[in-house]
Amino acid sequence: MVKDAFDHVTHWVFDLDNTLYPPRARLFDQIEVRMTQYVMDALGVGQDEADRLRKLYWAQYGTTLAGLMREHDVDPAPYLTDVHDISLDHLEKDSGLAARISELPGQRIVYTNGTAPYAERVLEARGLSGLFDAIYGVEHARFLPKPERGAFEIVFERASVDPDQAAMFEDDPRNLQVPHDMGMKTVHVAPEPHEADHIHHHTDDLSAFLHLLT
Numbered sequence: 001m002v003k004d005a006f007d008h009v010t011h012w013v014f015d016l017d018n019t020l021y022p023p024r025a026r027l028f029d030q031i032e033v034r035m036t037q038y039v040m041d042a043l044g045v046g047q048d049e050a051d052r053l054r055k056l057y058w059a060q061y062g063t064t065l066a067g068l069m070r071e072h073d074v075d076p077a078p079y080l081t082d083v084h085d086i087s088l089d090h091l092e093k094d095s096g097l098a099a100r101i102s103e104l105p106g107q108r109i110v111y112t113n114g115t116a117p118y119a120e121r122v123l124e125a126r127g128l129s130g131l132f133d134a135i136y137g138v139e140h141a142r143f144l145p146k147p148e149r150g151a152f153e154i155v156f157e158r159a160s161v162d163p164d165q166a167a168m169f170e171d172d173p174r175n176l177q178v179p180h181d182m183g184m185k186t187v188h189v190a191p192e193p194h195e196a197d198h199i200h201h202h203t204d205d206l207s208a209f210l211h212l213l214t
């Protein structure tokens with residue numbers, strides 16, 4: 001039974017984007033447009049080059065921002081405010097998911113490579129406000145992003161997450177490697193499964209999966 005594998009879990013860590021809302025909301029399409037524009041303005045390059053760098057840095061450093069900071073000394077705070085200034089009109093409240101999350105025993109946190117204020121807005125739009133003990137953004141990890149081990153270490157230390165009693169829910173398989181290595185249960189939340197040794201479970205329906213656990 002899936003439930004047995006989670007009996008010991010008292011810390012529940014959720015990614016935000018494309019995990020606590022379905023990818024069909026396509027918020028990342030909006031964010032990517034703003035990222036490309038920001039790269040164009042910050043580096044003085046054209047759209048094609050900005051798109052290329054955005055994807056390259058995401059692949060190489062985990063996020064576009066991490067590459068911009070590392071290679072171009074870009075100031076993270078104004079970048080993060082700008083790229084997350086998007087419409088949340090496509091998000092719908094999900095009372096079923098809210099109920100499932102509220103039933104999880106122990107500590108529940110959100111950990112996103114976006115910012116905590118952005119996460120608050122998304123949670124509000126999804127009807128998930130008030131269900132989490134804490135919300136951590138990239139700004140809480142000295143702007144170091146998942147999947148870097150140091151980022152997880154900083155956030156889990158601040159949140160007092162004990163990896164041996166924790167589970168991580170994420171849409172990006174890369175961001176489950178370190179949690180797995182630390183001893184956490186890992187759940188890949190995405191339309192399609194991704195076969196990898198560091199992924200314990202996959203679901204395309206977070207509510208249905210959480211329902212199995214309670």
Ligand SMILES: [Mg+2]
Binds near residue numbers: 015016019170171172
């Ligand atoms: Mg995500």
